[in-house]
Amino acid sequence: AQTVTQSQPEMSVQEAETVTLSCTYDTSESDYYLFWYKQPPSRQMILVIRQEAYKQQNATENRFSVNFQKAAKSFSLKISDSQLGDAAMYFCAYSGNKLVFGAGTILRVKS
């Protein structure tokens, strides 16, 4: 069975600084997708970024980028120029034949 591990229960970053959230996964599948979702206090799940496993190029979405290391089964999220609105719970998710979520990382942004 596929598993997703987020080893950082909580992270803090100073406004305007950069922070990296870690994610590793385990799978025997070769074709899959990886996602980062953001859940602010409103509890709405918002897609941040998506990465197809067959693409070597790391996905980027404005201030958000990923470091996808397929061999290491690692999928970290980098947030540049952090803003107060980035404060939320961040979930890493693996999608093969099922969507599996990690336990989440709480990100706090200090002003």
Add this chain to the structure above:
Amino acid sequence: DAGVIQSPRHEVTEMGQEVTLRCKPISGHNSLFWYRQTMMRGLELLIYFNNNVPIDDSGMPEDRFSAKMPNASFSTLKIQPSEPRDSAVYFCASSSGTSGSVKNIQYFGAGTRLSVL
């Protein structure tokens, strides 16, 4: 687009009562998913439908839980009878794509917070 719409936003009920959660997916989406979020177990996929047909219900915890999708624009998740351990936030999500698989981007509703006393 209004997005995925879930109702009610909050539900408080007593143990043993029937609870029905509702979801309206994004128009044109052909896959619908029900998730449960708890502190202990995180986000769990309960069931998903493709073209109104249940594809995988292996995440449904027990027979007290049932889900239906009578048409492309409506789905329900029912718990009968409800128990305190069912207290959680229940999310509905929808997606579109030719494969109708979980690999497509899922768009989530705001969730229903269920409290069973």
